[in-house]
Amino acid sequence: MNRRWTSGNRFELLENGEQFFPAVFEAIRNARTEVVLETFIVFEDKVGRELHAVLIDAARRGVTVDVLVDGFGSSELTPDFIGSLTSAGVRLRTFDPKPRFLGMRTNVFRRMHRKIVVIDGQLAFVGGINYSADHLMDFGPQAKQDYAVRVEGPIVADIHAFARSAITTGDEPRRWFHRRPAVPRKHELPRAGESDALFITRDNRDHRTDIERHYRIAIRAARKEVLIANAYFFPGYRLLKDMRKAARRGVRVRLILQGEPDMPIVKTAAAMLYDHLQRAGVEIHEYCARPLHAKVALADDEWATVGSSNLDPLSLSLNLEANVVIRDRAFTQHLRSRLEELIATSCKQITAERLPRQNLLTLVRSFFVFHFLRRYPAWAGWLPAHVPVVVAPHSGDAARQRDAQTMAGMAHATESTDTP
Structure with a gap:
């Protein structure tokens, strides 16, 4: 294609x-x-x-x-x-x-x-x-x-x-x-x-990483802003690293994630990453009005994507997915306005005060989480094939x-x- x-x-x-x-x-x-x-x-x-x-x-x-x-x-x-x-x-x-x-x-x-x-x-x-x-x-x-x-x-x-x-x-x-x-x-x-x-x-043969790759390209190229609304958020190590690098170089990186999930494990998994992302300057907002099912993102003034792909191991390493990537200032501005309304009216921002204190258990858990994120694309091949x-x-x-x-x-x- x-x-x-x-x-x-x-x-x-x-x-x-x-x-x-x-x-x-x-x-x-x-x-x-x-x-x-x-x-x-x-x-x-x-x-x-x-x-x-x-x-x-x-x-x-x-x-x-x-x-x-x-x-x-x-x-x-x-x-x-x-x-x-x-x-x-x-x-x-x-x-x-x-x-x-x-x-x-x-x-x-x-x-x-x-x-x-x-x-x-x-x-x-x-x-x-x-x-x-x-x-x-x-x-x-x-x-x-x-x-x-x-x-x-x-x-x-x-x-x-x-x-x-x-x-x-x-x-x-x-x-x-x-x-x-x-x-x-x-x-x-x-x-x-x-x-x-x-x-x-995204498929399991010729285009295994295409959707993730375009997210990473946009994040690495961003100069002012990245705004991602994604329902099931547990991305790979490289994507997390790109988000942290973008925030550290002054890009405003905002995430809208589930605050009232349809599956509680979704919020639990995403929350494991909050401290790691916030330390780099990434802003996290939980959508609390009802379950979030979105898979959209924008970067700067002209890049946006809409589709079926979550940012989790199933979508990024196993499922068959499809997105469109759009370069259009008017569309990107409209998507931004809709997402910013969600943030203003239906989200709570996760601040350092809202996070649980770090202890030995959370440090050990983080160690295994990040090693899983680094390796899961290869491990996915062990699942039923x-x-x-x-x-x-x-x-x-x-x-x-x-x-x-x-x-x-x-x-x-x-x-x-x-x-x-």
Whole structure:
């Protein structure tokens, strides 16, 4: 896939489900030829049911609809939900489906964590928002705070080609009446704005460190400011080192992390790093209104990224992820204003007085934490290294027999799980 910067794009920041879901569902309703959708989670709640309805409607009016969901994140989909999609013509695939063992899911590692939508090869959405009601404010105190972008312009060609490959590489032959729409090339898509953009992914073969590398490039190049909002924060040693160096040379480095986490261990892990970062001058703010699910960042006046990648061992060393990197002053300023509002209204700053006092136990713990952070990319290869597959799920017993026809190769986007 082309990893070069592409000019002439337009990005619209979408905050939470209130902005994201209507934009995506309306785009699907207006699709003329093709919908390609990848997501980690679809739940059968009011959001999942609306997605279900618009996908079925699109397929019934002749739009080619391809959907890829993760076998861990979307493991609760019922046969009726799946069957009505496939009966309408939706080509649904599951990444790495696995049977439960003693009631527990076994496909814990190497998840397909991307969230991508492409409409007619002309419009795309990339971000961190899943299709579930907990991304809406009316869900209550556990509603998630998160972001995505609506994308127009030549960069959509890269996103489209990647998403198409992820779902369809190695698929069964198509008859003439099932032909897929042609993938537009960059030069065929008109300029939509002034943003330069780069679409970057993380996999377990060819692009293991691309997302982390672009974070590090931006942090090392920053002269005034770095602002990161990230839900699951336990980055590698090199990324931590770059943050500390930036703060020490006078860059204002601010982190917005979870104060009311959906998983308590997330806050515990991140808090182990607070003293180490603060000693270098990094500011830490905990978002306390509700769980933070964001995966966004900015540096100085013109660099920003939005996507699915957390800054933790799963996202940086195991999962399949996708981000867009954006060079655009107006977009970066808008993202900054939204994040600074979070800091002003819903965050508490962690100061030295709030940290526990250092003792022998915390010093020993820090020693092991930092050695883990230094080494975990290599250790990740010791985790279960089965080859994930993409399976076409079916609702009937006879059709289940056909599920043995899997795509074990998964060239390019879905990727085999070589040792990271």
